[in-house]
Amino acid sequence: MKSKGKLYRNLFIIGLVFLIMTSVVYRYLPFRKILRVTASKEMSFIGAAKTGSEPPNSIAFDFEVAPGKEIPNGIITGNAHSGKYAAKAFGKNAFTPALERTAAELGVNKLKYISVSAWVFVKPGGGDVTAALVLAASNNMGVNICWKGIGLKDPLVPRGKWFKMSGQFDLSDVKFGNDTRVQLYFWNNSSTDILVDDYFMVYGGPQPRRGDTTYVDLTKGPYQAKFNYPPFPVRFLRMAEIVGMQDASLTGGAGDQKGVVLPSDAIVSGNFFAGNAGRDVLFVIPKEGNPGIYAYCPESNSFRRSAVEGTKALLSSAPGKQYLLKGKFIIGETEQLLYTDEKSCMLCKFSSKGGTCRDGNNAVAEILWQSEKFDNLSFDPEKPLLADDFDGDGISELLAVDLRGAWKLYRFQTGKAGGIWAVIAEGKEEMPGWQPSAGTIRFTSGHFIPGRPQDELLAVAENGRDGKCSYTLKVYDPSGKRFVSCFPGKYGLFQKIFGLDTLKPADRFYCGSFGPNGSPMVLRYNRDWRYDLKEISFSDSTYHILNNIDFAGYSADHNPKYYEVLKLIPGRFTGNQCSFIVIGRNCKNKDYDGMECSEYEDLPGLPGFISLYSFVN
């Protein structure tokens, strides 16, 4: 009995050991098709596979041998689908050189699906074809953990011509480690001679859309609009047909007259000229070249460029960042330009003897005031500085807000030495909701709420701690010499936010008479993730998203929203209605993140442009 128990115990141990061994063997010698070719050695002789952002998550490999290099084994010349070289898989159980990457190189999280393609040439003659385009993966011990193939099998395999193979592999059940090697190669298991060229591999699979939940489900009932929740109706900015305004040219002329304005140029629009029927012109300080004025001429339905005399001071002041503000700082019909850079600032007014639309006309810039310092503060253009009519008297003021949220309101006073900027009000205490130091904040002034004589001040902040955004909408109280909430005592300090599309510091706001009949509109432009221009309106408690804004009337498929760099310059260029001069460019720098682009390029099918857009309905 005892010996019988011992026997059972030994049998159990033997069984256990067998099980463990089987598991180990299975783990490292999986009962799967084990086929693998070494690739790195051959690859080193061949021109590098093209990986990168064009298109993304893909590798193309055409077996081209780098000039001067010896032709590696497995590569032949004379019959290739592209270039001069192709890979050969001649005879039974022959393999082409493999395209190989580690999972880490491709991105382990991008390997749920891999699509592959290759071009294949089966030589005439020989027997039936049995072959496969293979995707294999092996672990760090060199053991295959995945082997998948697109079969190529007679009948009806074409002979004597290049044809394509492609397919997609679901690899969601494969466990990739960083050092897992992924190989693409061609396996010929027949006596026929086969050439292969132009491997292509796409990894990553379809990227899911951003977001969480779809709100509108029409299978459950009719659509019921929910305040500030998408989808929103769409309004269109339509491109105006302007003579000479074509591609990147604003005027259609030559040289300076061509009117090529870049997004990186310092640009401001304003009603700078008397006798121009109140129309705004575009003042541009290009990165290279001379400043110019671009004015719309109704008679010719075109823009005309005028050189600007007297801008030496502007150009000599500093290379680097230049900031242009406009405002009606002195009593009169026109607006003036407040120029600032890292070293100085100056206030200019413009004049034109013959009118901006006359041939050969030059505009003249007259410096009204200039200083290396702004008031007693060292000038810091990064600090908020806004020009608008805050007190509603028809004259623009300058508002400066410091990092603590303290502020000063200046008014330009003509007098000795051309004039001074006088502080007409200030808040020395921190203004709640205005502290840039607490996170990110952006101030925008404008007519956000119709019916008020003066401009309001919108401060949109993102809390540095939790990333939450908030905003305040204030108006200057001239009698109390302070900024107060537009709707005092109603909802506390901050306005309410409803819906998904919160206001953000990165937003740009455009207030103006954009409506078809010059009616006021407020637009919010954001490019955190994509082009996103919306018409909104502010109420006493919140803002209401009214419409998405898209573009129409452009040539080909050059929708401005597709451009990597898109600059919108609002102005009343052609009449009472506000419109946008829109500049679209693509950045040559592939690391472009939406901030600074040093060089632009025309992409195929998407050349740079400048156009005028306005709402027509």
Place this chain on the structure above:
Amino acid sequence: MRTSCLVRYLIFTCSVACLTAFTACKHDTRTSEVKTENFIVRGFSPSTNWDMKQVLNLDYEGALQNGFIIPTVRQTKDGFFDLEFSIKNTASGPQKFAFKIYYQNESYKFPEVDPTDSTRQGENAWENFYGSWEDTLSGFRETEVIANDNSFHKVTSQIRIVGNPRNEKRYFNGPWNDRWKRNPRVGEYSFMLVVTTPGNISRKLIPDHIQYINQAYKGEFINPYFFFVYGPGKKIPNTMVSVSPARLKVMASPDPGSGIYIDPVHFKKEVVDKFATSCCGQDDKTFRNAAFSQFIHFIDASTKLKNIPVIGDVLQDNYSKMDYNWNSRFYRKEELIAATSLTAPEPCQTVFSDPVHRKITMFNPKAEFGKWQKQNVGVITRHPFTYGKWTVKAKLTELLNKNNMWNGLTNAVWLITQDQAEWNFRRECKKGGYMANYYGGQQDVRVKNVGYSEIDFEILKTVPYCPQWLLPPAYNNGLDRQYDVPAWNVPFPEEITADDDKITVACTNWDMACWDPSKFKDGCQTISYEGQTFWAHRWDKNYRAITEKTPEPDDELFGSPYYYFQIDWKPTEIIWRIGPSKDKLRVVGYVNSSMTCIPNNSMLLIVTQEFHNTRWWVGSQYLQENIPFPGKNIVGEIYEVTIE
């Protein structure tokens, strides 16, 4: 055995053809003399009151209730063909003779004789559309006593062709013989006169199941053409069998201008009354006269898509692949519209019958903000047929715009079972049975018979399934990186752009995965027809359909004033043709009974413009959910339908 049988069949076919040709030239459709021991028959004419050179267009009046009748009182004086023949009595004394007239549809039939055994009726020959006098209790009729006076005596009779000529109970509804359930087939009819002696009848040399065609023999109907031309009937003494060289040619032309009936199954009377027009409704007149109904698609709830919230006129708005790519990447889930494709919520609003121009106009209605819709539209004929060359002259909507961007629609010209009820079951599937349900999935049960059948033209933007080493294409779906245009605006692979201006004409036969055909196969296989090779594809052995795809230029099919689409449905093959005119059709699809079960039940024609879930079309370059809702009504027109 096989050779002699085949030869005999060929001789018969050729002789009929030659006779037809000969008589066509001589404009004489009467038979010449045929002698037996006791009599001579000549001058058999199946119709003295109808010119056989003339195509008989089926009369739709009353056909919905009674089935088609050939001819009707609007086509011959009393609604019958007057037949006659002359007989000379060569016997020793005066006597009566017995005769019977049979007809058979020759265009859509199975061979009467088994090619492997000439003594046996051909497989499925009993399915042929043959008949005789519609009173199946009437066997052979007797002539008057005819003297043996060495002269011919004229014998006259009448016949007409009706549905359910065997008066089979499966087509009855209670006491009512629903002859429309087995309508006369279109195409050519032959007429066979059999004359014998009453003695042969009384001695049962002509068995009852031949005299009375409603009777079966050992559970199977025996085709009298088999019996008399190939079988035992050809050896009966003093019996004459004469197949007239004159053939009746029948076609159907459902009139698109005859109105559109609204089926109460889809819309209640009070709703229809609200939206009815003079040419669309549910009233008695429209019920009687309309050749078409508004087709209401079955919408599978599982095909719900989350569509981009874009409304646009893809065909006119310069919509581009870049637009498609941007819309594919840069909308959040929260902005999407979850919806299935829709059917018309109200009748008569998207389909119009124009009696003046004799056409049907239909449109997929535009969407509006808050009322997003991709609504299918279509019409269906009301009179079923089995087999036929179904030709549609139509201008359906263009599918691609000038940028070769697809508008998401599938133009479909298709046949569907008239009814899935038992009376309309397809013939038995012997090898394992059919998959029981159209929507049954892989685990569906298999059954001997099903009523479902479908033959499709589906024309849309998609890719070929074959050869299998090119599916799916290696798409790069791109990334939502706005500051890197090439990252989101990724071009299609070259094999896709090579056919950029083409749409795919997909030709499908829904055989419900019956494994009877000898070359039934999953995956890809090829078949040749008239020098062309077609790739046919079936996903797996339980997949219910076999499909062939041909790329064709969208501008030609849908940019021209009209185009022809033809489904030539024969007992053992289906041929899909398209072309700019009826005499310039080209084959774009072909299958035969060696690879797929060809349906043999009654079907109707449907013409639709419908929004498909592109996941039904594996490998498609465009996803339906990334295509805008239509910004304008998308119009299609049907000018002519013929079934020949």
